[in-house]
Amino acid sequence: MKRLVNSDTLLGGFFALAAVILLRNSYHSSSNVFLLPGDAPPFLVAQLALYAALALSLAILIKGILRGGVQIGETRWGPACLMVLLLVVTVLLFQAAGYLLIVPLAVLLCCLILGYRKPVPLIGLAMGVPVATYLLLVKFAALPLPTIPGLEF
Structure with a gap:
């Protein structure tokens, strides 16, 4: 476990979790909006940005897991x-x-x-x-x- 804890895994995991929570909330909020046929979903742009953030966060998390064993410097x-x-x-x-x-x-x-x-x-x-x-x-x-x-x- 100690081997997996480094700055990349911490940041990647935190931002992936934040993106998932925000995506969940955006889908929950958009389900309460009335749409006419052919209208774009109300949070489409935000959801696309959150999917991109989730993909980048997961890439950082995977990089941290593969790199492993690098010590985190002293926190300021x-x-x-x-x-x-x-x-x-x-x-x-x-x-x-x-x-x-x-x-x-x-x-x-x-x-x-x-x-x-x-x-x-x-x-x-x-x-x-x-x-x-x-x-x-x-x-x-x-x-x-x-x-x-x-x-x-």
Whole structure:
């Protein structure tokens, strides 16, 4: 058993479990929605993303099992606790402040916590990732995201 415990098996198992739970909830929620013949299921895009996340998680888990025996380094609890706190605050402020205000700030703080210090890639990530996901979700998939209060576009 000790041989199977490494960072890949822990992360792969955790994210695979999270993906399975979210998939189950998405199917349960979508069963309560009335659909006309020919309509796409309401959570189709989210379910496809969750299937992709599940496949990647299982690949990481299998890699960890096959690799085996590699010791996990000493955990730095400070950054880990800061990341959890950042995620909790982001979720709490997400609806009130809007996606395009909270997510760039959260990505920037996440990069700083993880130790990225080069300003050009840091600002590129903080602006590029949220804008790209916003365009993908809102403009192409027509999924609503919280907007900045008083600013509609």
